[in-house]
Amino acid sequence: MVFFERAPAKINLSLDVLGKRDDGFHEVEMIMTAIDLVDRVELHALSGDHIEVSADNQYVPNDERNLAYKAALAFKNKYHINNGVRIEIEKNIPVSAGLGGGSSDAAAVLRGLNQMWSVHATLKELADLGECIGSDVPFCVYSTTALATGHGEKIHELVSPPFCxxxxxxxxxxxxxxxxxxxxxxxxxxxxxxxxxxxxxxxxxxxxxxxxxxxxxxxxxxxxxxxxxxxxxxxxxxxxxxxxxxxxxxxxxxxxxxxxxxxxxxxxxxxxxxxxxxxxxxxxx
Structure with a gap:
């Protein structure tokens, strides 16, 4: 069984820093939108109860440091899944670029596993789960146009920008x-x-x-x-x-x-x- 998910890059139309929080994060206010520069994520069902990850980019770790791996582990723990998955990532989004590539891969894994294992979680539930993986993951679960507040985890969808x-x-x-x-x-x-x-x-x-x-x-x-x-x-x-x-x-x-x-x-x-x-x-x- 194989599931495919697109993982779009994001860009900031605005990024503002409002203050420092007690938890060490900064309070931010960002408007982000998705662009059609996209990673391709494949999810392959495995018979054993383990996670494998493979990305075709030398700068992306193929182990538990990868956000896609962390997303799969968080999903399995949250929904008590004992099945395994191999995650294959075709990287088109530049790495460490401010475009949210790793976060979008993680979000794609959450959406894909939700289908693969028929969990039927809502996007809001997946976004809430993504908060523990990375600040941009909740936005990337939606991949629309949104205002992100808090440390980036609170998502308020906005109208799309004019075409350009x-x-x-x-x-x-x-x-x-x-x-x-x-x-x-x-x-x-x-x-x-x-x-x-x-x-x-x-x-x-x-x-x-x-x-x-x-x-x-x-x-x-x-x-x-x-x-x-x-x-x-x-x-x-x-x-x-x-x-x-x-x-x-x-x-x-x-x-x-x-x-x-x-x-x-x-x-x-x-x-x-x-x-x-x-x-x-x-x-x-």
């Missing part, structure tokens, strides 16, 4: 989310206007959306990795309508209304950045 193309540029570096958050000084952050972004999406106003997207962590990552800032500057100069860093970086996201301009921006960045993509917004609804 998305140019992604990821430099060949890794960014430590933990290090970035350790350097957060609330008094020095530039806070995006979350409400204006939501209003722009509700009105289908691409211009307003593009002018209001923002990420409070950008300057921290830019100081740690100046090349990320240079990529953002080049994308702005190339004419992207709205440009923002996704997550804690290093991927820079550019919103573009027309494919012809997206292609020009893509071509301009290819000589400067190894991993560049043109994708579209994806809403599972």
């Amino acid at each position: 193309y998305v140019v992604l540029a990821k430099p060949n570096i890794g960014v430590s989310t933990k290090t970035v958050f350790q350097k957060v000084n609330l008094d020095e952050l530039h806070h995006p206007n979350t409400n204006k972004i939501i209003q722009a999406m509700e009105k289908g106003d691409f211009a307003s959306l593009s002018s209001n997207i923002g990420n409070a962590l950008e300057n921290i990552t830019f100081c740690l990795h100046p090349n990320v800032k240079r990529i953002k500057e080049k994308m702005v100069q190339a004419g992207a309508a709205g440009v923002v860093m996704s997550g804690s970086g290093p991927t820079i996201v550019g919103l573009v209304e027309h494919y012809s301009k997206a292609k020009r921006i893509y071509n301009g960045l290819r000589g400067f950045c190894e991993e560049v993509y043109i994708v579209r917004l994806l809403d599972r609804r």
Whole structure:
């Protein structure tokens, strides 16, 4: 028995940090949406009571450190499942990119096992289970457009953004989310206007959306990795309508209304950045 699940990447249209919590997490407010850059997850039923994981990327661990493995273990424990599964992951989402690839793989495992083992859990129940795996997993269970609050685990679905193309540029570096958050000084952050972004999406106003997207962590990552800032500057100069860093970086996201301009921006960045993509917004609804 084999089940297949798509695991879409996510991008941040906004990321704001509101404060430090008693549990060590930061209180955040993020608007995220899914894009059609997608990992492919296969679930194979095993006769024994164990979990195997295999990803076709040398930077992804094939053991209990993998979030997909953790998702399968959490699901088995939650619903008292004694069956085994082999998880095979075809990676298309860049690793350690601020695009939620590992979290989306974990969410795909939760959705897939829910079908494979006929548990009939709701998406809300799967999202609640995903909270213990990673902060982005609850959002990735839905893979729609949503406001995420708390430390990212509270999901409030929003209307989809107006249609556009998305140019992604990821430099060949890794960014430590933990290090970035350790350097957060609330008094020095530039806070995006979350409400204006939501209003722009509700009105289908691409211009307003593009002018209001923002990420409070950008300057921290830019100081740690100046090349990320240079990529953002080049994308702005190339004419992207709205440009923002996704997550804690290093991927820079550019919103573009027309494919012809997206292609020009893509071509301009290819000589400067190894991993560049043109994708579209994806809403599972």
